[in-house]
Amino acid sequence: MTPCARRCAVPIALAIAVAALCYSAWVLEFVLPIDTDPVDGFLSELDAEGKPYRAVFATADKLTGLLLLPAAVAGLLVFPRRGLTTLGWSALFCFGAATIADTLFPLRKCATDCAEGGLFPQLHQPHALTSTLAVTSIAVAAFAFSAAAYRYRRWRILRELGLGVLAIGTAATIWMLVADNLPGSHALGIAQRIQVGAMSLWLLALAAAVLIESREHAAADCPG
Template sequence: MSRSRVRQAAALLLLLGALAYTAWVLEVVVRTGLDPVRTYVSELAAADQPLGGLFRATDLAAGLLVLAGALVALLLPGRRPWTVTGWLALALFGAATALDSRLPLSCAPTADPECAARETAGLVPATHTAHTVSSGLAMAGALAAVIALTIAARRYGIWRPLARTGPLLVALELAATVWTLAAVAAFEAGRGTFSLGAGQRLQVLLVAVWLGVLAVSVARERA
């Protein structure tokens, strides 16, 4: 396969992954019964939710598409430390997101007090703990990729759209991550959700936007 086709394949996979990763916006037009300002995005895919199967499927697709896109991108020539680090981090994000979809919550703790009580008492399936770990790995991979590939774009003079917009997206992503982590800590301490859902939705939306910019940048790059 030619270099151009490899680049286009990587870009297409990343773009499709970004689109699949935003499937949660369907909650705007489809009644889910969950408050988007208060609840985790992953609660849409909980085992007891009516549309859980749909959101688990889109998470699986997003993870596999991003994983494939990152691995294909690693085949491109001109590999340098920041690009290799970024693509590997993005592959981790994709793999962890796919795994996350196979480890759904059994119920929605931020929306269901009984579920929250069972979770606190350790009476929920082990998938709750596993889901927390896989979600943490996914977001760690995403943050590392966002930072590393944005640095690569600017340091190596490649991917012009990402080089221009990447720093702003990095700053916004870090701010959204701080908001989300603070809200999670408050919820676990029994002090309310502090708009946990809004913060996390902004966090994942920014990752999807960044993925879209990366895909366009890779597609437009010339040898």
């Protein structure tokens, strides 16, 4: 790792970590005086049009994207480029962009109130596209970095903690996809909250991996 990469590692890791915390802002639904249904309701409803605390949740998502965009670009520019890591940083950039787009195309109020349209009435809206892009992008990033951790023997924390978090998020995603084709609700709200929570935890693991690796390289260069 070059001296430039070591200097940039701390702000990159910090940006990713803060982004992870911002992406966890949905937990405020349990604190703020809002009427939500964590079992069957979707997180997109928190910042849907007309919701009382839309500004809080939309701002948190926007900050997530604004922090990850430069972090991903910096990761591409300053760290050694290999196929899997290049894919990972690129996918992380796409996740940041899609998360910002989520705030620009919020869930329309009519979809949250309509009884028609199946389990996912919001799929008929532009918000569905941005949300799908966000979930797909971070999934690609997580799988790419996990594969890189094994192939290049880097980022031990991603091979251990990160892989476990990725498995939990994948299981929650499968839960949602299967339940969508079954009658009933099947606690889809819980599944989505597990999925999004796993995304945040994985981002924290990535931030820790970047920081730890930079310190290990610094210690190796200065053994005395």
